Amino acid sequence: MRKTVITLAAAATVGLGTIFGGASIHTEAASISSLKDQQNKVQKERSGIKSDLMKQNDKISNLQNQQNSVESEIKRLEAAINQAAAQIKEKTAKIAETKAEITKLQEESAVLKERIEKRNVLLKDRIRSYQETGGVISYLDVLFGATSFSDFIDRANAVATIMAADQDILQQHEADKRELETKQTEVQKNLGSLEKMVADIERTNQQLNAQRAEKDNLLASLEEQEAEEQEVAMDMKEQENILAAQEAAIKRSLQAAQAAQAAQAAKQAQKPAASSSSGGSAGGSNAPAVSSGNFTRPAPGVVTSQYGMRNGKMHYGVDIAKSGGGVPIWAAADGEVYAAHYSSSYGNVIYILHNINGQIYTTVYAHMSSMGVGVGANVKKGQQIGTMGNTGASRGQHLHFELYKGRWAYHSAINPAGIVPY
Numbered sequence: 001m002r003k004t005v006i007t008l009a010a011a012a013t014v015g016l017g018t019i020f021g022g023a024s025i026h027t028e029a030a031s032i033s034s035l036k037d038q039q040n041k042v043q044k045e046r047s048g049i050k051s052d053l054m055k056q057n058d059k060i061s062n063l064q065n066q067q068n069s070v071e072s073e074i075k076r077l078e079a080a081i082n083q084a085a086a087q088i089k090e091k092t093a094k095i096a097e098t099k100a101e102i103t104k105l106q107e108e109s110a111v112l113k114e115r116i117e118k119r120n121v122l123l124k125d126r127i128r129s130y131q132e133t134g135g136v137i138s139y140l141d142v143l144f145g146a147t148s149f150s151d152f153i154d155r156a157n158a159v160a161t162i163m164a165a166d167q168d169i170l171q172q173h174e175a176d177k178r179e180l181e182t183k184q185t186e187v188q189k190n191l192g193s194l195e196k197m198v199a200d201i202e203r204t205n206q207q208l209n210a211q212r213a214e215k216d217n218l219l220a221s222l223e224e225q226e227a228e229e230q231e232v233a234m235d236m237k238e239q240e241n242i243l244a245a246q247e248a249a250i251k252r253s254l255q256a257a258q259a260a261q262a263a264q265a266a267k268q269a270q271k272p273a274a275s276s277s278s279g280g281s282a283g284g285s286n287a288p289a290v291s292s293g294n295f296t297r298p299a300p301g302v303v304t305s306q307y308g309m310r311n312g313k314m315h316y317g318v319d320i321a322k323s324g325g326g327v328p329i330w331a332a333a334d335g336e337v338y339a340a341h342y343s344s345s346y347g348n349v350i351y352i353l354h355n356i357n358g359q360i361y362t363t364v365y366a367h368m369s370s371m372g373v374g375v376g377a378n379v380k381k382g383q384q385i386g387t388m389g390n391t392g393a394s395r396g397q398h399l400h401f402e403l404y405k406g407r408w409a410y411h412s413a414i415n416p417a418g419i420v421p422y
Contacts, residue, residue: 029261031357033358034360035253035360038360038407039251039254041406041407042246042407043247045243045407045409046240046243046244046247049243053240056233057233059229063222063229066222067226074212077211081209081212084201084205084208085205088205091194091197092198095191098190098194105183105184109183109184116176238343239410242339242351242408243407245338245339245375246338246408248338250353252336253355294356295419296332296421297332297420297422298330298331298332298363298399299320299327300320301398302320303318303319304320304321305319306417307415307416314411317366317401317413318400318416318422319399319401320398320422321388321396321398322398325387326387328387328388329365329384329386329399330382330385331352331379331380331383332352333354333363333381334356334379334380334381335352335353335355335361335378336352336353337350337351337373337375337376338353339375342391344392346364346366346367346392346400347366347367347368347389347390347391347393347394348369348371348389349364349365349368350364350371351363352364352385353407360405360406360407361404362406363402363403364400364402364413365385365399365400366401367388367391368386368388368389368399369386369390370389371386372384372386372387401420402416403416
């Protein structure tokens with residue numbers, strides 16, 4: 001779908017009276033009937049487009065609500081991701097502290113191991129001494145070797161002190177070993193717990209980021225859908241605006257035809273009855289005098305693209321190209337300009353309504369570099385209405401010309417071959 005910028009000016013109040021000035025009453029009646037039929041069709045299509053536009057706006061509103069919901073979910077995920085990142089940072093710092101504690105414990109362990117080794121040497125010496133002297137028997141020899149009671153007491157105290165010292169060494173030895181093992185187990189357990197916690201948080205963070213990526217893709221898809229639907233809505237608005245201008249032009253033409261018919265009837269009423277039958281012979285009085293035929297070529301140049309399928313798509317007009325500046329574009333027939341604006345697809349474009357012998361036609365002139373007439377202007381066949389250009393969705397200077405039998409309706413242009421010379 002194409003996005004269109006609408007800049008329709010207010011329609012002028014001038015009708016197409018000049019087109020109908022010399023027509024007979026019968027011709028005027030046929031013209032009035034045709035105009036009323038076209039007016040009804042335009043009104044019906046405008047009503048349909050307005051209804052479709054309301055549905056389109058509902059669709060856009062729904063897409064916008066979905067985007068708001070996704071954006072709220074993205075904000076929630078962002079908060080969760082930030083929280084997970086903070087937790088990872090905190091636990092990583094704890095891991096660093098624990099590893100530092102392990103390093104310190106390893107240093108303490110080295111000291112404990114050294115003490116244990118020294119005690120082991122001392123205990124081995126004790127055991128060796130027991131083996132060599134008979135262990136407890138040697139202590140009895142020490143006691144019985146006393147020379148006096150006082151010496152016995154001293155020896156007994158010494159033996160008790162030695163035995164207590166040995167016992168203390170063994171107890172301290174065991175306590176140091178248990179302390180070392182406990183600290184190592186506890187610190188390793190804490191480290192393992194922290195590392196598992198960080199791994200779990202990182203997995204959660206990865207899942208959150210994956211969800212965030214999915215939501216980002218969904219949001220981008222919804223925004224793209226909205227942009228497409230907005231283009232459809234803009235296209236509908238342009239159609240409605242063009243139909244509104246066309247309806248106004250048809251109404252003015254109808255009023256002019258009715259006025260001309262009334263004037264013709266009044267004029268004939270003043271003539272003798274015998275001459276009243278001659279009014280129907282002027283059916284061709286609307287034919288333009290500029291050139292033969294009802295239509296003239298809309299621009300000079302070479303036809304570069306005909307009406308029909310082109311690159312797998314329908315091309316609803318004829319392209320006429322010519323290089324150079326100021327290449328004129330002419331009105332294909334007498335009529336009223338009812339729309340003149342800029343479109344992102346057609347560029348500078350003019351729509352003209354024609355009434356040829358009671359048959360309504362519409363012609364469209366697109367991609368002009370400049371427009372020489374505005375809304376409400378009455379133009380003559382062959383009159384310059386602008387200059388050839390390259391505006392809108394165009395590739396090179398040319399005129400894109402469309403012809404409609406009756407009113408303009410979206411994608412209903414007919415093949416101008418055999419009707420308009422080009």
